[in-house]
Amino acid sequence: MYVVIVYDVGVERVNKVRSFLREYMNWVQNSVFEGELTKAEFLKVKSRLKELIEINHDHIIFYSSRDKKYLGIENLGTPKADTNNII
């Protein structure tokens, strides 16, 4: 499935969350990751994030869709990173 993760976490944890998510997804904007995940990977990501964050303090939202094509993604301005696999 295609997942967008948006996080708002304390500044002392923000690096940990970012570097962990980099192992699975593309960093498209500050505090926003996007990418294709399997069900198992998604569960893994969620449970690891649960360990990383302060539950009473931080907030993470997961937007998921069965396929990227069902998400109407539009861009305006200069994207932070290109997600192409041909470099």
Added chain:
Amino acid sequence: MRENFYILQDGILKRKENTVYFENKEGRKILPINKISSIFAYGNLSFSSGVVSYLSKEGIPIHFFNYYGFYEGSMYPRETLISGDLVIRQAEYYLDPEKRLCLAGKFIEGACGNILKNLKYYARNREDIQEIIENYVTSIKTELSRLIDAETVPSMMRTEGKIRELYYNALDEIFPEEYRIIKRTRRPPNNKMNTLISFGNSLVYSTTLSEIYNTQLNPTISYLHEPFERRFSLSLDVSEIFKPILIDRIIFKLVNKNMLDDGCFRGEIGNMLLSDKGKKIFLKEYDEKLKTTIKHKGLNKSVSYKRLIRLELYKLSKHVLGAENYKPLVMWW
């Protein structure tokens, strides 16, 4: 699903924050470690030893291609899927001439089946050349029927060579003049079509090798090709089946839709290669092709072309283990 990453630029690959960074003057690109299936390196890449051990640990092979786009070699990670039993059986099928011949024939049979499918598909809407193509189809079928009489692998390979030659002659009828093969040449390919075929074949070869890595098969024990070559020759065997399915179809598309121009090639007739632009266009098509899914009859679900290669290898292991006779994949769609 894991993806292949194709790196055409020069730069450094390093391990940072437990994932893989690609950096060069123009900037950096982060490859999520859990999303990499294999890396195809076309540019001048520098590696830190950290990234090499990390990729090995994760079981990700890197395939290297030189400046000209020819296959150079692979960093094949330590085998983690080991089965002594299967290796012994694989060797048994190589050593027994009858069993080897049978398997070698299967690969050619599969390749031919797909070749014929391609010809029929492209002749369907072309009334002007239909008759000529029909003739080629008949001669290919006659050659194929001789396969049963072949007593040695080299004679089988000769038959295969003849079939390919007929196939390429038939393709020359279909393609516009600019893209005629005339004669198949390698190292260096001498015209546009040969260049495209060479480039594509090396891709299939590497992809198959990556898939073999994910099975318990030993990539050096092969049946159609001799295993003594310096290459992982089992990958050459299995690639035969997929070349017409993947590469020839891509080339048809590129040519028929006029997606290539002179800027896609460099060098001159007699020594022609793909330029960076050409490589990019080809790789994009190739990547899309691998991700394309079809409905699999036996499994009753959608599988990607890449997955089909893996399934083919599973069928091969079943054959050598004596569980099920190997039947090569012939496009049914």
